[in-house]
Amino acid sequence: MGGIQEIEIRDAKPEDTNGIVELVIRLKRLNEEFDPLFKTRDDIAIHAKKYVESALVSDESVIVVAERKGKIVGVIKADIVDRIFYEPRIEGRIRELYVLPEFRRNGLGKRLIEVIIEKLKNRVDMITAEFPTLNEIAIRFYNRLGFRGIMSNYTIEVRK
Amino acid sequence: MTSLEEKASHPSTLAMKYHPFYKGKIQIxxxxxxxxxxxxxxxxxxxxxxxxxxxxxxxxxxxxxxxxxxxxxxxxxxxxxxxxxxxxxxxxxxxxxxxxxxxxxxxxxxxxxxxxxxxxxxxxxxxxxxxxxxxxxxxxxxxxxxxxxxxxxxxxxxxxxxxxxxxQQGTATVTVAAFINAVKFVGKRISDVIVTLIGAGAANIAIARLLIAYGVPAGNLRLVDSKGVLHAEREDVDKLQFQDKWKYEMAIKTNKDRVVGGIPEGLKGADVCIAMSRPGPGVIKKEWITAMADDSIVFACANPIPEIWPWEAKEAGAKIVATGRSDFPNQVNNSLGFPGIFRGALDVRAYTITDEMCLAAAIELARVAEEKGLSEEYILPTMEDWEVYPREATVVAMKAIELGVARIKKSRDEVYEEAYRKIKIARDQTKLLMEKGFIPPPPE
Structure with missing residues (x-):
């Protein structure tokens, strides 16, 4: 079992790219298990890498990682979103959150959320989290932390 | 081989003759x-x-x-x-x-x-x-x-x-009893042995749980399913969290060495193999057994044909081999467990049968065999050693009382005598019905 005491939570660095990409892919594959409309592409690795690389250099994204003995075991990424029609206006939207199974149930996910809130608190007015509607694990997790639904995203397939 | 197959098909022939003759096996x-x-x-x-x-x-x-x-x-x-x-x-x-x-x-x-x-x-x-x-x-x-x-x-x-x-509990109890004696016989320590469980179905998940309760470090277990050796970072572990949380728990706490691969990798260097997977032969290969540690223990329990034939496992270096079959030595037989365990639980009107009660039964089952003298071919009692049932009943009942899950308290002697008497009556009644012809002899 992973010892949570040896885990360091810190800002992501460019050299973390591959570790983060791996976890982001695992997250997307997990989404696929809940809903076939999240079927991952065969070339997901290339796109995940580009996505992480550009987020790492963007002012509008924050990535925090949990590291244990040189290995990335958890990641959280939030983007700054300007809600041009509404108040409060600036939103920090958590788009990626993943913790390796053996490090779960230790409060690590919660700590990642707390750290990202701490980092963003001077820049945003509110924090949201975006995840597939059918991802029960995410639903349970965010409900437990006191989040509530704010925006619905419905779909109908037009081409099979 | 033909004779073995004949032997195996014999009960099937008789079953088709006897079932319509007796029209059922129990009555009020x-x-x-x-x-x-x-x-x-x-x-x-x-x-x-x-x-x-x-x-x-x-x-x-x-x-x-x-x-x-x-x-x-x-x-x-x-x-x-x-x-x-x-x-x-x-x-x-x-x-x-x-x-x-x-x-x-x-x-x-x-x-x-x-x-x-x-x-x-x-x-x-x-x-x-x-x-x-x-x-x-x-x-x-x-x-x-x-x-x-x-x-x-x-x-x-x-x-x-x-x-x-x-x-789950029945197979686990009897298997753990066999495990206790086998490990004792080869002179290894429970806290040191690496145990590879082939098949991650109901039985092996429960066996893993009971082995951990007995004192085998969780990290020393390796579970192998159809996708290979289970470990915390395997691709499908996320999915297991909501599809099979029992297997998920095991994925996270077993296999501290992070062995990856299939059955051969899982068995390499292991002391004990507990296979509860699919009928063999050939599911486990001889060379995989050879690659296990010295004095290895192999339980190949698939029915009707074990994952590897016992003689093949022996030739490959296994010291002790057990199967699910009555025609080979060391039968891991569920019927050694549930009758005695339920007898004990019922006689103190237990609310539940906990893992601790199963473990008590497993230890007693192992002890009965040990008292008779362990050998490579005798690590478990057989059903003929029927004192095993009242003895299991006794330890299960005592454990239930100790855990506070029994509605009534009884002394060890009371439980043993009551269990012995009730089981003996059932056997004697059947004998009597047969003697009197109420249970007629089977047709020719």
Whole structure:
């Protein structure tokens, strides 16, 4: 079992790219298990890498990682979103959150959320989290932390 | 090989002859006298109203005034009958009757086959819960996984009588007993052995849990399923969290060495192999056994053909081999477990059968064999050593009292004598019925 005491939570660095990409892919594959409309592409690795690389250099994204003995075991990424029609206006939207199974149930996910809130608190007015509607694990997790639904995203397939 | 196959097919031929002849394997018999029709007024109305009223005032008296404390419901939905799969509740009934026969003959317990016409887990839970007032215990039989885990867990939480799934607790108890003696025989330490479990079904998950409870470090276990050796970072572990959380738990805490690969990688350097997977031969190859540690222990328990033939495992270097078959030495036989365990649980009117009670039974089972003298070919008692049942009953009952899950307290001697007597009566009654011709000899 992973010892949570040896885990360091810190800002992501460019050299973390591959570790983060791996976890982001695992997250997307997990989404696929809940809903076939999240079927991952065969070339997901290339796109995940580009996505992480550009987020790492963007002012509008924050990535925090949990590291244990040189290995990335958890990641959280939030983007700054300007809600041009509404108040409060600036939103920090958590788009990626993943913790390796053996490090779960230790409060690590919660700590990642707390750290990202701490980092963003001077820049945003509110924090949201975006995840597939059918991802029960995410639903349970965010409900437990006191989040509530704010925006619905419905779909109908037009081409099979 | 032909003779083995003939030997294996012989019971099938007889079964097709005997089943229609006897038209069932169990029946109801009276427990109280009928001296004249006047006695009906005692056993039935109006006399019976008195015990009814007494039970109404104190519901636990139901165990004193009825046969409830000696009954078990054998419940199936027919979805995983033997190795035959989902063949339906009716087709499962012969197995349930067979189980009832074992309950009676080996444990002195009146068990009732109940095959349900639903596969819906929630409905099964609702139905079984509603049966509670009639029975002293519930035996879930041949229900597919992972539904069986869920049903067992819910019913164990929500019922006040023992709920048992033999493919989990029963197999685990007997296997752990064999494990204890095998490890002792080869002179290794429980805290050091690496145990590779092949197959991650109901049995092996429960075996892993019981081994951990016995003192094998979780990290020393390696579970191998159809996708290979389980470890915390395997691709599908996320999915297991919500599809099979029992396997998920094991993925996270087992395999500290992070062995990856298939059965050969899982077995390399291991001290013990416990295979509960699919019929062989050839599921486990000889060279994989050779690559295990010295004095290796191999349990190849698939039926009807073990994952590897015992002689092949021996040739490959295994010191001790066990299978699920009665025609080879060291049969890991569930019938060594549940009759005695239920006997003990029922006799102290236990609310539940905990893993600790199973472990107590496993240790006692191992001890019975040890007292008779362990050898490479004798690590478990056989059903003929029938003192094993009252002895298991005794330790299970004592453990239930110790854990505070027994409705009544009894001394060790009282439990043993009561269990011994009830089991002996069941055996003697059968003998008597056969002698008197009420159970006629089988057809030629």
């Amino acid at each position: 018999a009276l427990k109280c006298p009928v001296r004249s029709y006047d006695d009906f007024a005692i056993w039935y109305t109006p006399g019976v109203a008195e015990p009814c009223k007494a039970i109404q005032k104190n519901v636990d008296l139901v165990f004193e005034y009825t046969n409830r404390a000696n009954t078990v419901a054998i419940v199936t939905d027919g979805t995983r009958i033997l190795g035959l799969g989902d063949i339906g509740p009716e087709a499962g009934l012969p197995v349930m009757e067979g189980k009832a026969l074992l309950f009676k003959y080996l444990g002195g317990i009146d068990a009732f086959p109940i095959a349900l016409a639903t596969k819906d887990a929630e409905k099964i839970i609702e139905i079984v819960k509603a049966l509670e007032p009639s029975f002293g215990g519930i035996n879930l039989e041949d229900i597919e996984k992972p539904k069986c885990f869920y049903i067992l867990e819910r019913l164990r939480q929500e019922m006040r009588i023992p709920v048992w799934h033999d493919d």
